[in-house]
Amino acid sequence: MLIPHPLLGPRDAQEFTYLGDAKLLDRPDGMAPGAAEAFFEYLYLRDNRAGVHEELWFHEQGDRAILLVTRDTTTHEILGAVLARDAVLSRTGDGT
Template sequence: MLIPHPLLGLRDAQEFTYLGDASLLNRPTDPAAFYEYVYLRNNPAGVHRELWFHEYGDRSWLIVTRDTTTHEILGAELAKEAAR
């Protein structure tokens, strides 16, 4: 699987570490919501935004939009740009 790194171009997925749902960037402050944030996860089928860390490269964080049923990569952006 190739990931289109916004700065470095196409990179092999083996250079990255998958870290889960990109909504984890939105950490809640409410204690009841924090329990769900930590312990409850969705396992969606279809288009999904995910966090990937470029561990064996420039060590950047990416948000990768991927179809979980086909593994097709639809796009990638730097997480710091998406958080703005």
């Protein structure tokens, strides 16, 4: 599999470590009420979809960026990749 790295171009997936579902970006607030339940769901439960799946790949043997990759889990076709940082910032609209 080749992952289209937004900064480095197409890179072999072997350079990356798979981190799992992109929902891991949405870390719950540990101080909020119901945090134990929220962290159980965050840590242990997965949608585990068959089909288009957003997931995190860490470029461990590259520039050490974490990418948000869109991939079809039934065919292994990679549909796109962005920096996870950019994805989070564009979602929150927050530059900090």
